[in-house]
Amino acid sequence: MGPHPFLSPEWIEAALVLREELASAAPIPVHVARVNLVVTDTPFDDGQFRAYIDTEAGGPLPIPGTLDNADATVILDYPAALAAFVTDDPDIVAHGFLTGTLRVDGDLALVLILFGEGMTDEQAAFARHAQTRLRAITILSED
Template sequence: MNQIVTELPFGEGELHIYIDTSQGFLDMEIGELENPDITIALDYATAKALFVEMNPQAGIEAFMAGKIRVTGDMTKLMSLQGAMPQNGADIIGQQIKDMTD
């Protein structure tokens, strides 16, 4: 799954993050997968709430408000609900947090 984070507070452009499950666990890194099953676009505030503050309710609210746009296989996205990234998520979360401190 690729994630595109928009409306960055530190300049123009986008932040590209991916979650890879091909090894049997969730691996979250900066960059993009070549052929993702799902691509999610969300704004910076929503990404921060989800990945730094670990607030799943913010994700639900943002999706219902149209702040999260999904392309690809929604069933695969639904299967990831509740799963937590094992590798890299804490580093990416800290990098996002550092950008706003």
């Protein structure tokens, strides 16, 4: 199975397989977080992708769907989502915050912990490994 465009149906399928592979290796979370994600301006379906992260349910990789009673909802555009989950480009993520294309409704402190601030060394290493694996299933440009 080769790489696919980020958030395409094929990419989502491959990411879910990867999530299953990595779930048993995920470190025990220091902070429990239940966060909904809404990715806007996607080139697929209706232009939105909804997913959630539940740290008690197998690590930091998103699962399609939404959670009731989430601690926060992160709304971000497609480039910011790609930067946050695959390419690890903090400049694009910061630009999203500054321009309003990335915003958080709910517990911002918990979201910052989830995305790196306050992670243990073991959690940070796992997140880097997961991101490397996500990068391997992602077509990063149309060139």
